[in-house]
Amino acid sequence: MDKTADLLTLVSGGEPFLDKGVCFGSPRPCHVFMMDLIRRLSGKPDIRVLEIGSWLGASLLTWDAALAKYNDGKGALTSVDPHNPYFTPPVEATPFERQFARIMETGLAYDIFRHNTGCIKASGGFTHLRAGSKNALPQLRDGHFDVVYVDGDHRYSAAKFDLMEAQRLLADGGYLCGDDLIIQAEDCDPEFLAETREQESVRMPDTDIRFFPGVTAAVAEVLGPLPTRKGFWAVQKNGSKWDAVTFDDIEAEVPNHFPDDIRDAILKDLAE
Numbered sequence: 001m002d003k004t005a006d007l008l009t010l011v012s013g014g015e016p017f018l019d020k021g022v023c024f025g026s027p028r029p030c031h032v033f034m035m036d037l038i039r040r041l042s043g044k045p046d047i048r049v050l051e052i053g054s055w056l057g058a059s060l061l062t063w064d065a066a067l068a069k070y071n072d073g074k075g076a077l078t079s080v081d082p083h084n085p086y087f088t089p090p091v092e093a094t095p096f097e098r099q100f101a102r103i104m105e106t107g108l109a110y111d112i113f114r115h116n117t118g119c120i121k122a123s124g125g126f127t128h129l130r131a132g133s134k135n136a137l138p139q140l141r142d143g144h145f146d147v148v149y150v151d152g153d154h155r156y157s158a159a160k161f162d163l164m165e166a167q168r169l170l171a172d173g174g175y176l177c178g179d180d181l182i183i184q185a186e187d188c189d190p191e192f193l194a195e196t197r198e199q200e201s202v203r204m205p206d207t208d209i210r211f212f213p214g215v216t217a218a219v220a221e222v223l224g225p226l227p228t229r230k231g232f233w234a235v236q237k238n239g240s241k242w243d244a245v246t247f248d249d250i251e252a253e254v255p256n257h258f259p260d261d262i263r264d265a266i267l268k269d270l271a272e
């Protein structure tokens with residue numbers, strides 16, 4: 001008997017479980033931009049999404065909601081995530097980062113992930129490759145996916161590997177996207193970036209800004225400077241070119257699996 005699974009079903013009423021305490025350190029407007037990418041692909045017989053790094057499944061549920069809204073549910077979702085502890089929170093870690101590490105270590109994060117992904121309805125189903133991207137991605141076929149979302153290990157070597165593989169895995173016309181590009185390399189001292197890029201997150205000296213130096217360095221090397229909104233970025237593969245996407249003029253659609261307070265916080269954050 002899996003008591004945690006039963007408890008999650010009871011407290012959620014069989015719906016996704018995305019309590020604010022376990023899910024978000026801050027509102028995540030990226031979900032609105034993800035919805036918009038699927039809108040741009042709507043009308044395809046099948047939209048295949050690959051997500052590298054899924055945590056509790058919130059972003060998978062967003063892809064699923066977008067497929068339902070913009071493509072009659074037609075599509076398939078694949079997640080690559082080892083669901084194993086992969087970083088030790090630094091001394092100055094935020095309470096959210098500490099809790100993130102703790103529920104990963106106890107396995108509760110994986111239980112919640114399984115509960116949430118059990119709610120996916122995409123016509124082509126859901127596949128979880130429980131492995132790190134280094135092992136899982138090379139097994140996937142060239143050009144197989146219409147969207148690849150890179151949100152796994154944020155440290156430089158891992159993030160760069162994921163971006164390079166993502167490029168190979170994307171079909172022509174598809175979107176490569178990611179989150180947490182909080183500082184662009186051109187706005188960062190190159191020495192500081194080189195020293196810190198293998199850390200998960202750091203504080204920019206003399207500021208309160210925490211950012212992900214590995215994401216900053218890897219995106220700059222693989223794709224160059226990119227327009228971002230709230231740290232989210234996307235490029236479209238057009239033949240041998242990668243065209244940057246701007247999200248200036250979009251429908252702000254927050255998927256239904258978010259509790260009302262998170263939905264309001266996302267919309268407020270987006271309006272700022």
Ligand SMILES: C[S@@+](CC[C@H](N)C(=O)[O-])C[C@H]1O[C@@H](n2cnc3c(N)ncnc32)[C@H](O)[C@@H]1O
Binds near residue numbers: 059133
């Ligand atoms: C930032 S969280 C993902 C958040 C999620 N996409 C969302 O928006 O709700 C990072 C995830 O990456 C996963 N991860 C860590 N190392 C990884 C690796 N080498 N390959 C794939 N995923 C990895 C972690 O297990 C964690 O679940």
